[in-house]
Amino acid sequence: MSLTPQWLDELRARTTLSTLIGKSIKVQKAGREYKACCPFHNEKTPSFTINDEKGFYHCFGCGAHGDAIRWMTEQRGLPFMDAVKELAAVAGMDIPAADPRAAKRAEQAKGLHDVMAAAQGFFEEQLGGIDGADARAYLLKRGISDATRRAFGFGYSPDSRTRLKTALRDFGDPMLIEAGLLIDPDASEPEGEKTRKRDSYDRFRGRLMIPIRDPRGRVIAFGGRILGAGEPKYLNSPDTPLFDKGRTLYNIDRASPAARQTGRVIVVEGYMDVVALAQAGFGECVAPLGTALTEHQIERLWKMVEVPILCFDGDAAGQKAAIRAAMRALPLLRPGHSLAFATLPQGQDPDDLVRTAGASAFEAVLTQAEPLVDRLWNHAVAAGPLETPEQRAALKQRLSEYTDAMTHNDVRAHYVQAFRERHDALFFTRSARQALPRRDSRDAGGRRGQWSKGQWKPPIAPPSGEARVIRAVGTEGVLLAGMICGLLRYPDRIRAHLEVLSALRIADRQLAAIMEKLLAGVWREESVETEGLLTILGTGELYNRAKGLLRADALTFTFTRKDADATRARRDLDEAIRVIAAGPEIEAALAEATRRAMETLDEASLQQQQDLLKLQADHQQRLADLMQPEDII
Structure with a gap:
């Protein structure tokens, strides 16, 4: 077999070097590059750099230098062809068959x-x-x-x-x-039908x-x-041994050095858009070549910057191209790497905008670029009406299709959470608006509310004396017990939330004592494990309560189960800690706002109480969501 230089260049281009090397050693992002302690010589201060855009690694300490293939042969010790075969398998490339030609x-x-x-x-x-x-x-x-x-x-x-x-x-x-x-x-004539050679x-x-x-x-x-x-x-030009339009970006040779200066890459629709913007001072622009943005082009962009900006026309065709690119990117998403979307004014292309309004107008468009999560959410919401239960179910299905396409577990989990929060906020607002009582409505106790400036103000409840204490009963009590069980299973989350956990006031005497000992133990030790925490609790009632929590079958949280996925369990435990900690703060703020509203009855105080009542309702919904064993979306 013969591996041509072009084939090997393509193999290197399809291999993300930092990901490859990161499978063997710990690498850290450092600006546009990655750094690590050199695997070829002993060192404590990282001097080993990885440049994904240029496709090489270099150690300033020992001089080690090479590309993806050399990494496999020198660090992994593989023969050349074995290294090539392994990289090609990951890159989805076929090894050329033996051919004397x-x-x-x-x-x-x-x-x-x-x-x-x-x-x-x-x-x-x-x-x-x-x-x-x-x-x-x-x-x-x-x-x-x-x-x-x-x-x-x-x-x-x-x-x-x-x-x-x-x-x-x-x-x-x-x-x-x-x-x-x-x-x-x-060339297109069947062999048997050729009559005479044409020029x-x-x-x-x-x-x-x-x-x-x-x-x-x-x-x-x-x-x-x-x-x-x-x-x-x-x-x-047609595809040739030099040119594959699905893997090439126009102006990439000039945009790459410009992107290193600006820290961004702008993707526009065509050649002349790139030229006009470069003349206006935006040298970091590229364009696909007459086709929708492909997966290979997205990966090429990510070698330049982590979040390229896609800037398409504001008409229907431009927005269709934008969402098509978004869908292409979903299976490729990984931590830190995404897309942003800037939309030009209706009826204008980049050339029109910079010529009529100047470079500052185009810069303003870029500063308003939407993150990918916003573009997906807005597209899903705009895809149809949301008045009936069936239509709302269709929205949920569209959101699920987006997240199902994502292959990276952490990225998918964060999108599920973001969509769930937006979904709940959207329909809570609608439900609250529809539930507004008439002017003469009274509350359940017969107390009359207040109608002010077209809005209903429910009756002001008296402040709660337990606003700053986490209760040991009800939904909040179950979540509190689950949270402490989760901290016993995943002690690393104690240190991650040390300040928040230290500020909690817990009504349950035993749980409060367990929390105090857990915090003290983690404070003294660099790292602790579950058995170490149990040892800290001694052999009395606190130990028995903790062991009981770890055995409790009634707790259905991911972070209380031994067989749960650790990544998801830690993520859910972080959310539980945030929800538990927010409860006392919201109640304290609501109590204070209620006191002021009762004293003044002015519009601003009443509105602040209304806002906090909504925040309290949102918090109760988050509590309810955490009690569910499956995701809502």
Whole structure:
């Protein structure tokens, strides 16, 4: 078998080096790179860096340097072919079969770069000549300066079937056809139906030529915009050994260094959007090549920044492209890596906006970019009415389809939680609004409420004397017992919430004493385990109560069960701690607001009490949610 340089480059491009190395050693994010203690020599201060964008690692201590393949051979000790096979399996690539002609094809592929460079020179020369007058006039009309024209390498293909073919005849027709510069009219004919050999001819004719470059700045394809009437408006090179439009981003060679300066990458819809924005000072822009953003392009963007900004037109087509990109990204999401969405004003593209309102207007659009979670939520809510139970169930189903597509467990769990909170808030607000009583309504005790400025103010209840104490009965008591059981099973969460747990006031004497000893034990020790905490409790009633909690079958929380998934259990325990801690604070604030409202009866005090009553209701809903064994969404 023969592994061509192009195939090996693709294998490296599909391998995220920090993820690969992170399977063997602990790596930490450090700006745009990752750092670790070098595995090739002993050190205590990290001097080993990993650069995903460039695809190499380097140690400033011992000089170790290499790419993904070298990591597998030197650190893992694998033979070269075994290393390649393992990386290819993860990347989803097939190892090329043995073929004696492969070496010849690889050598020919090297020559394609020379062909494309020659074609680029020819097109640039034509743009500056007599035939390029219309193309130059078009660029002038679009406001493209000479400096921008030269920087992006604009050219012109004469309206002739053979001008390029004649100019590059020394390369031969087969190579020009393979490079996508000529069309072979016989290529699509079935072998048995060919009658006579027809001449090949230029693919691009009468078009403004836009070179497409790889990350190293080499021309690998062209996009041609027609100047007069005709279709298609834009014509791209076909896929070739150098060019795969689903894996390439226009302007990536110039956007990569710009992104290192700005810390962001902006994805727009087309070539001319990129050019106009670069001229306006936004050099970190790229564009897909006439297709929807692909998974490979998303991964390529993530090698540049963790959250690229997708900026599409505000019309229906632009928003459809945005949600299509969002759906493509869902299975790929991982911690820290996501997408953001900026929407242009209706009827304007980036060129229109920067020319009419300046660069500051486009910058303002970028600052209002939505996180992916917002775009998904808004799209799901806008997809249909939400008036009937069936329609609300459909919303829940749409949200579930989003989360089901996510493959990373932690990311999916956080999206489930975020959607659940928004879902509950949306329908709580609707329910509360529909439940407003009439003007003459009274409460259950016969006390009349107050109608003020079109809003119903329920009667003011007297302050509670137990506002700052966590009760030992009811739903809150069950959750409190479950939380302490969870802390015994996952002692690392005690240190994570030390300040919050220390401030709790617990009505149950035994549970309060257990909490005090747990906090004291964790405070004294760097790390403790469940058995260590039980030892701290001694052998008396506190020990028996704790053992009883650990054996309790009535507690249905994930964090109280021995067989639960540890990641989810810790996440749910964190939520339980937040809910338990919030209860006393809300009650204390509500008691104070109620006292002020009773004294003043002014609009501001009444409104503050209303807001806190809603917050209290939300808190009760969170308590109820935690008592359910399954997720709501």
